[in-house]
Amino acid sequence: MKSSQPIICLSSFFHTSFLCTVGLVIFLNTITISVSDNGNETDTLALLSFKSMITLDPNGVLSSWNTSLHFCDWSGISCGKKHQRVTIVNLTSQGLTGSLSPHLGNLSFLYELRLGNNSFEGSIPNELGHLSRLRVLALFRNKLYGIIPTNLSGCINLEEIRLSNNKLIGNIPTEISFLSKLTYLSINYNNLTGGISPFLGNITLMEVFSVANNSFGGSIPDTLGRWKNLREFYVGTCNLHGTIPDSLFNNTLLTRFSVANNQIQGSIPIAIGSMLPNLVYFQLRGNQMTGVLPPSISNCSKLQFLEISYNQFSGKVAVDFGNMRDLVNVSLGVNLYGSWEADEMKFIDSLKNCSMLETLALYDCRFQGVLPISIGYLSDQLQTLELSDNKLYGEIPSSIGNLVNVGTLSLEYNQFTGKIPSTIGKLQNLQVVALHHNQLSGPIPDEIGNLSLLTKLMLSSNRLEGNIPSSLGNFLQILQLSLDDNKLSGNIPKQLFQLSSLTIVLNLSQNSLSGSIPPEVGHLKSLNELDLSYNNLSGSIPSSLGACTSLSSISLERNLFQGIIPPSFSSLRGVVHLDLSNNNFLGKIPQFLEQFSLEYMNLSFNNFEGEVPIKGVFANASAFSFFGNNRLCGGLVNFGLPKCKEAQKHKKRLPLFVKIILISFILISVVLFGLLSYVFILRKKKRKDQVSQLSSLEKRFLKVSYNQLLKVTDGFSENNLIGKGGFSSVYKGTLDQEDSFVAVKVLHLQNRGAHKSFLSECEAWRSIRHRNLLKIITSCSSVDFQGNDFKALVYEFMPNGSLHDWLHSRAIASRLNFLQKINIFINIASAIDYLHNHCLPTVVHGDLKPSNILLDDDMVAHVGDFGLARFLGTDVNQNISTGVKGTIGYAPPEYGVGSEMTSNGDVYSFGILLLEVMTGKRPTDDIFSEGFSLHKFACDALPDHVIDIIDDSAIDMQNTEANARKMEECLASTIKIGVSCSLDSPTQRMNIEIVVHELQHILDVLQNM
CATH class of the missing domain: 3.80.10.10 (Ribonuclease Inhibitor)
Structure with missing residues (x-):
């Protein structure tokens, strides 16, 4: 056959030159085939060359590829019956790693090359253009880079090209338009640019065109309207502008059409x-x-x-x-x-x-x-009904009780009036009920207690009245119960305090509730926030509250409570916010509160008496309030409290001659002691520093000097350097002989903005307190050995490093699984929710990113670095509001045009962080340019293609089929959260409270798989 081709050309003297040219092309496309009489040797060598470039074969699929078997019997190989030549290579989803051998171009009888869903790297060999019989080229979901070879046009019989989910660059070659038999082109999720070529309209048999999630730019060519067989069209997230050509809407066979997340204008055709x-x-x-x-x-x-x-x-x-x-x-x-x-x-x-x-x-x-x-x-079949943020009014129809499969009922932020229909109790599958911020009145229907699957009930900011139904005690899966800002009265049913599933918040504040807190409150062992403030509650605090060891915030202010702070409170060491103000508490302030990690405590306007402690939160005037307690004494000198009477009385009882003797004895002792110990005083001081055993990190470093930090970090040794940024360097230090570690953040004061960053962070740590916020031990403002200003912050040490390390550092061999990631997201979102919705004033972090998320021994995430934090509604840090606003890639787009920092900006940063963790792609990766972003990359994968963008470490391929479906649903739900948080419009971003709930729901599903 090889020798016949030129003969055809030469003997075609009377034929057209066009036919000669075609013959020559065919000849050139076949010269790589072996001259052996038997093509078997050619195929064998080509396949063995392919195998030689495979570096990892986890399933052993290529183990049969050896000379003891004919290649037609090798795994993944199919041959034609007539010539016994390779016609199909199908190694899809085998976990193969390596690169593609150019010798694949010698498989001249190949019809199908299916190598999708592996880890092939490198470029697509130009030699594949020699495969003139090839009908299917499937290389999707690999790690291929480089351009799409132009000479694929030599594969004149190609019907399907599947190259999606790789790292291909460049444009779509114009030469592809020569493939007149092409019906399926899928190149979505790559880094292609250069627009969508109008020449593609020449491929008149096109049925599926999927190029979403590339950075093409440009507009949709009108020539694509020539595709009269078009069934599916996907161009979402391609940075496209202009309008949709009318000609595309004339494809009557079209079944699926997506242009999501572009800048497309125009309207939908009327017809x-x-x-x-x-x-x-x-x-x-x-x-x-x-x-x-x-x-x-x-x-x-x-x-x-x-x-x-x-x-x-x-x-x-x-x-x-x-x-x-x-x-x-x-x-x-x-x-x-x-x-x-x-x-x-x-x-x-x-x-x-x-x-x-x-x-x-x-x-x-x-x-x-x-x-x-x-x-x-x-x-x-309805599962989700979302009507929030409109101007709907009137009553909620009682017919809503017919929607028996609804899981989410979202009617918040409207103007609904009247009663909550009792028929809501029929919705046995409800998990989220959001009716807050309406004008609903009347009682909470007792029937609502029938919703046994409910995880979140939000009825805040309405006009509800009457008693809280005891039937709410049936919420055995409830995570958040918010009934605040209503007109509820009567006692709090003890059943509410038996809801051991409550983990986020129990908020009954701003009502007219009375009675006492029942001892059943001790069942809330997992609750993070308890808010009973602004009611008419009375009695003593039950000692059982001390069993709620997960509490980080307790708000009991503006009630009629009395009695002492119970000793059982000593167990609540996780509390960072404690407000008991405006009650009738009495007795002494417990000394054990000195040992707490309290960042804010308000004991004002009670009847406390006796000595005020001086350590821990009591040493911070801005974090501790005690006004309106007229019988307190002692405390720090700058509090201005009188000296305690007990001490004064004791002095008056001593006779004058006894005082003279005691003073003389003390003076003589001091002189003698000084003479005996002068030589050893420095050594004694050093030893005392070394062996001092204090009960907490706060006690050790309530006051810290430059020399002490120099010592614990081994002279700020490079060996102890664990991180470095624009404003600071962070060192690991050893506190004592027990090898207790801290992180020492040393400010680069020579860099512009570092001093303001230090002030901002110090101010933030005076106002915030939460278990998922990185804990500061102390700050240091001193001078170094050269007399220069020196400022540092000492934090608790996080042994598992930063989230950035776990995502991108090669030093960490293992990767986070999906369950770990969801837990980390919940930790971060809970901290943000606290900063935005539970701090006074509201705190905007301003720089959320993986490197500022640190992980402790148990892989619990802590949000750190408040150097860019802003306090809304105050004058604090106003002077830096026009300076640096976040980090490129994580800062929301409105900051780039001069907008002030807001809580919506933090939500955007969280969304980008979530998408980075889930996809493994940084927002600043090279593929994201010219309008193509991480947000768009993720958005266009919803809802059916999420699995294609997920970082492999998040997926457990060993799941059963049923669990695999649940896993895919959870992955899609997680990506949806990230996309909803990272929308360009600040007001359209997902509420952080909803984020926490949605993530908790995903966690519940994963844990039950």
Whole structure:
């Protein structure tokens, strides 16, 4: 055959030159084939060359590739019956590592090359262009880099190209447009640029075009409208602008269409229903589209997924959804709807015919009016109903009790009035009920206690009255119970204090509750925050409260409590916020409070008496308040309290001659002691420093000098250096002979902003306290041995380093699994929630990133580095508000245009951090440029392709099929949180309280797998 090709050309003298050229191309494409009479040798050598470049074969799939077997019997190899030549190489998902051999180009009879879902590195060999018979090229989900070879155009029979989830760069070669048989092109999740070429429109047989999550830029070419066989079209997160060509909407075979997360403008064609009658999946979310949702879309009777949220659609929703019986998800959230017409919400009536509906998301749409009764006649498959952040008013229809499978009911931030319908008790699958910030009145229905699966009940900021039903004690899985800011009265049912599942918060503040705290409070052993403030509660604090050892915040202020602080409080060593002010407490202030890690304590306006301790929080005037206790004495001198009477009385009882004798004796003793010990005084001082055994880190370093820090860090040795940044260096130090470690952060005062960073961090640590915040032991403001200013902070040492180390350091061999990651996210989110919603004033961290998240012995995460922190509503640190705002990649976009720091900025940083942990990609990686970001990378994977972007360490491939499905759902839910937190619009980002809950739900699912 080799010799016949040039003969054909030479004997075609009377044929056209075009045919000669074709013959020559075919000849050139085959010259790499062996000249052996038997092509078997060629195939054998090509396959063995491929095997030689494999560095890891965990499943031993290539163990059969040896000369003792014919290659047609090798694993993953299929041959043609006639010529016994290799026609298929299929090694998909075998865990192979290595690079691709160029000798694969010698498999001249190859029809299919399937090497997807492995770890191949390097470039795609140009020699693959010699495979003229190749129909399927599947190299997806590897680590291939470089460009897409232009000479793939030589594979003239190619029907499918699958190169997604690699690291390919450059553009889509124009030469691919020569592949006239191509029907499937998938190159999503790469680093491609250069726009979408108009020449691709020449591939008239195209059926699936998937190029999402690249950095193409440009617009969608009108020429793609030539694809009359097009069924699926995915260009989400490609930094595209302009409008969607009308010609694309004329592809009547189109079933799935996604342009999510670009800067697409324009509107949806009015006649879309007749233009795309086969549409199943329609995703426009995250663009700048305007206009109305055309009523004709109701003719898309096969539509299952409609997501047009996060745009600027407006006007009245006048769609008759009755014909769209297969709808599963309707997401219209964050748009500008609103017609001011009385029947604005009437479209919900037609949704009752959608028997498959699982999600109805209409949040933040500017809808107003009454919620129709038909809301209760939606699909019995409905799982999520989100109507929050609108202007809905009137009563919540009692028909809502028909939605028996709803797990999330989100109606917060509206203007609902009337009572909570008792029918809500029928929703046995409810896990989250969010009705806060409305104008609901009347009692909490007793039937709500039937919701045994509830994890979060939020009824705050309404006008609810009457007693708290004891039936709430049935919430055996509850994590957060917030009934604050209402008009509730009566005693607190003891059943509430028996909810041992409560871990986040029990908030009953700002009501008119009376009675005492029952001893059952001791069951709340896992609770983080207890807030009973601003009520009429009385009696003594039960000693059983001391059993709640997970508490970090206790707020009992503005009540009628009396008696002493019980000795059992000594067990609450995790408490960092304690407010007992404005009560009738009496007795002495317990000395054991000196040993606590308290960052804030308010004992003002009680009847405490006796001596004020002087250590721990009592040594910090800004963290400790005692006003209105007129019988206190002692304490630090700057408190201005009188000396304690007991000491004065004792002195008056001594006769004058006894005083003279004692004073004389003391003077003589001091002189003699000084003469005897003068020579040894320095040695004695040194030894005393070494052997001093104090009970806590606070006691050791209440006052620390430059020399002491110089000593514990071995002279700030490079061997002890564990981190370095723009403002500081961090050293590990040994405190004593027991090898107790601390971290010493030394400020680089010569760098601009370092001094302000020091002041900001010191101020932050005076105001915040939480178990997931890195604990500061003390600060040092001194001079060094050269007389220069020296400032340092001493922290508890985190032996497992930073989250950044676990993600990107080669020194750490193991990686975090998914369960560990979720726990870390919960730790961080809980700390942020505390800073934003439970601190007075609110604290904005300003620099959340993996390097500022430190891990202790138990892999519990602690948020550190408050050098850029800001206090909202105060004058504190106003002078640095116009300076550095966070770190590139983690700082929200609004900071880059001069906006002030806000809590929404922290939420953005948390979202980026979460996505980095889940995907293993830094937000500043080279692939993220020209509008393509980590946020967009993750967003376009939702909801069906999340598994493609997840860092492999997060996935346990040994799960059962059922667990694998749950795992994928958990992964998708986690990515959704990260995407929702990192939206460009600050007001559209997910509330951090919701984040904590959603993460806890994911954790519960994982733990039950």
